[in-house]
Amino acid sequence: MKSSLTISKSLQTACQFIDAQENQQLAKDVELVCQQLVNPHFGIAVVAPFNFGKSTLINALLGREIMPTKMIRTTGAVISVKYGKTLKTIITLNSGRVIKSNDTEILKEFAVLNRKGQRREDVISVEVFYPHRLLKNGVELFDLPGTNDREEQDTLVRDKLLQVDLVIQILNARQPFTQGEKETLHNWLFNRGIKTIIFVLNRMNELESIEDKNEVYNDVYSTTKTFESDLPQGFKKLYRVDALPAIKAQQERNIWKIITSGIITFESTLFTIISVQKEKTNQTRLLRVTAIASQVKSVLQKKANNLTKEIKDAExxxxxxxxxxxxxxxxxxxxxxxxxxxxxxxxxxxxxxxxxxxxxxxxxxxxxxxxxxxxxxxxxxxxxxxxxxxxxxxxxxxxxxxxxxxxxxxxxxxxxxxxxxxxxxxxxxxxxxxxxxxxxxxxxxxxxxxxxxxxxxxxxxxxxxxxxxxxxxxxxxxxxxxxxxIVFTIPPESSTVIQKRYYLNDLNSSLNAIQDIESLKIETNIYRLNWLKRFKFFLLFCKNCLFLLLQ
Structure with a gap:
């Protein structure tokens, strides 16, 4: 197996042959996946359109209203939630100024969209530290802007998805799987090798009848089954969580409502998935690298073909x-x-x-x-x-x-x-x-x-x-x-053709390096759990459920 540094270097070298203007996003994707290869943290991103309950779900997972929530679109920056001994917020600005606070009220000023739906341009990073066991051992939770508003917010989300190891896609029970969500899943996730994804069906509590709830759940379930996942066999892709009732039940310490909201089952499963996925982080990250490498290869192959034709025509x-x-x-x-x-x-x-x-x-x-x-x-x-x-x-x-x-x-x-x-x-x-x-x-x-x-x-x-x-x-x-x-002197090759041939040789070398990276897909087989590990994770799931209930 090639080292992460070797893979990263090969991909970045190949990226030098890409037209930065024509393939700006692809070049950026290469930079992002290369950074992710050596990232020591296990990142989890919560993604959904605005007002689908991303921040509310994070609050429900953390058991406290940490992220700002409103009935209108809210989050305008990527908020990173990490483990800390006490609650603390750190804002880093372009000027180099670092703002610290012992609560999250400051997020309303720096991480929330203004009345015009615009985010602050002077913010580089937003970090929240909180003492929750979910965040221990290098787990990082990201609250992302909504995906159905402005292009710049979409760009932020799209870029960040390449830098996380697990994606939580929130679905709204009142409008599950819009066409935009399906396109987002394919273009932002699956087409870029991001297949470690679980779905959370939110706001089922807002549906009146059992028949409506069953119909929606079954419809969403049948749709999620069609998406290929890199999660170990035995784990579900779809979970029902009523985020707002969950956070209210936690505040009221109403055990029955907490259980019926689905947050206990989801959080326990999340703990278990994290335990499994952290063992195969390199494998899941390689899937993204090979997916991006294939896109780079497609661009370079077209360029190599055009260059080969130009050289042949000149010859x-x-x-x-x-x-x-x-x-x-x-x-x-x-x-x-x-x-x-x-x-x-x-x-x-x-x-x-x-x-x-x-x-x-x-x-x-x-x-x-x-x-x-x-x-x-x-x-x-x-x-x-x-x-x-x-x-x-x-x-x-x-x-x-x-x-x-x-x-x-x-x-x-x-x-x-x-x-x-x-x-x-x-x-x-x-x-x-x-x-x-x-x-x-x-x-x-x-x-x-x-x-x-x-x-x-x-x-x-x-x-x-x-x-x-x-x-x-x-x-x-x-x-x-x-x-x-009376001797015809064979004309020398033009310097332009010679330069093109040298350039093509270097380009083909990068293509060969990418093919080597693509071959790594053979080594990334579906992660199967033997019966011993299944039993082990079942006990872990039960333990997490019990801990959360007693918490």
Whole structure:
């Protein structure tokens, strides 16, 4: 079993994730149940709408008119009644001033509603000390404001109910179980794990006929049976007490009227219930903690779900960007390789020689090589390099990289042509040309032209070969640089998403802690009395009855 301090700390930590404005009451409930976990007193609260006889019932239990009572709404503050050797009242104000009195007349000034039905705002606490055996051993009795008047009184009552171990709900025989009372029971008690409750049916003496009394009692009894209680089996939930006749009978010391008012039976049962419940205080308080923890869990789970969705939506957007970026990278890489390959194929020696050797040789022969190189050859090269460079620059711009330097194009210098020597005719060829019309001369000239043309072609070939070698080296270097740049950089997660993920982890840790608290419900089984304890408490009940009768 976790310690009360551990449970309290876990619940308060989880409460930090609750929006204080939207869940103000829940946050307050958490604070209250955590305080109650370590409260050494056994608290009993008397709750009912105004003018149902709360203060009168307390007076009947104490055997003396201590609480102020009127026919109109009276109690405007939470009055704590504790054990003391003598009757004493202590009022603590906001200013720090403490007012003490040896009677309870001062309550009329500080704890009673004024004519406008308003309570004093400067009162922090109202305590009454009285030497009654019911209050011994740390029992604290609370007289609460009525629940059918102002919202601020309702808030006081609702908060205090989380800080008591037993609730006495007073019902008016003339209007038992109004719809408002049923809603109060569910919203203020059962929904918050407060199930240690007993009902007192007051003012049955005001009903005229036995039939009316039986009808009302049976109706109330059938209704109270539907409410789940955490009281040990064997104890009734409903008790009939005529509070005003009881206090009058006690003043008159009329034993028969005291007995018939029901106060003896109720007070004896109350003593017995207190004896039983004080043994299982931790268990009943845990029921409230788990109920409030479940409400906190519901709020946090909704918040965690929303946060999870926000993170997932952000991740989906980021993943879509990454996928699109990778696809774009793949396309640009492929397109770049295609353009480079096309250029490289054009730079093959066979292609260059087949396409440009003759033109280059002719330009060499005519002395227009530089013009050919600049106007014909260079323009084709630029069309290839610009196509590659444009794609590379576009890729770098898209991926936010620095553009590379341009492809270096090195044109070899104008090649030197080693022209062949013209072969002169020997005497026989010269003499023969006299008779054959210069055939030998023409033959030698033709051979010379062939060799000369071959020399120009060889020079062009060497030029193209040198150009190819230099250009391929430059292209290979450029290709490596650009391939290292055509890389889509995966964008980092935004700091907002990272913070949300850390926040969600902490939130889930608190949710797990709350689940651990909720699991404690498994250990809070219905308290069953074995026959020995039943007999023991029966003797205790009889003893209390006898003591009260003889008192």
């Amino acid at each position: 989906d957007i980021r993943n879509a960007v990454i996928e699109k970026g990778k696809q774009r990278e793949e396309y640009l890489r492929k397109e770049f390789k295609t353009r480079v390959k096309t250029y490289r194929n054009w730079l093959s020696l066979d292609t260059l020689v087949g396409t440009y050797q003759a033109n280059a040789a002719e330009a060499l022969e005519t002395g227009s090589f530089n013009n050919w190189q600049n106007s014909k050859f260079k323009s084709t090269i630029l069309s290839y390099t610009q196509s590659i460079e444009n794609l590379a620059n576009q890729s770098c711009d898209e991926f936010h990289k620095s553009r590379p330097n341009r492809i270096k194009i090195s044109f070899p210098s104008c090649p030197d042509v080693s022209l062949p020597k013209r072969q002169e005719r020997d005497f026989g060829q010269w003499f023969g040309d006299i008779f054959n019309g210069g055939a030998n001369r023409r033959k030698l000239d033709k051979e010379y032209e062939r060799k000369k043309w071959q020399a120009y072609k060889t020079a062009a070939y060497n030029y193209l070969s040198k150009f190819r070698t230099d250009t391929l080296a430059s292209l290979n270097k450029y290709e490596k640089i650009v391939e290292s740049l």
